Amino acid sequence: MTVHPQLRADTHYLGRFELSHCLLMNDSRYPWIILVPDVDGAEEIYRLSTGDRQQLLNESCLVQQFMADNLSPDKLNIGALGNIVPQLHLHHIARNIGDPAWPGPVWGHSPAVSYRPDALKKLISLIRKNIELIEQQELL
Secondary structure, three states: OOOOHHHHHHEEEEEEOOOEEEEEEOOOOOOEEEEEEOOOOOOOHHHOOHHHHHHHHHHHHHHHHHHHHHHOOOEEEEEOOOOOOOOOOEEEEEEOOOOOOOOOOOOOOOOOOOOOHHHHHHHHHHHHHHOOOOEOOOOO
8 A cells, every 4th residue: 555645745754553654744833643544445434444443543542642742732633534635544733722724724724834854853753752653764
């Protein structure tokens, strides 16, 4: 299974969990981690096997706990939209009152603002230090 080209273009690859690839959206305004289950043809959560659904939820909870503990969000937004990218992927966005899109959705709000290299390196290091990924890679 490969990660959809649009997701690869918009993110930095962090590594993988048992089930999912873990990606960081390249938008410095919103800490935003995406999980992509490594299941060929998966487009909807309910179509995953019971075990894969449970594993995805477990991995999602690890991401949510990391965000709550390390990023101090006012709200965590979780979503599996797939309107543009049909491949199943689960967004985790740490939102703060006063962020550019608050209180509305981040999707389509405005063009992404890429991370500065030093800020990107620092955030990736923080994520990898606090979330145990099976493998960590820089590129897909």
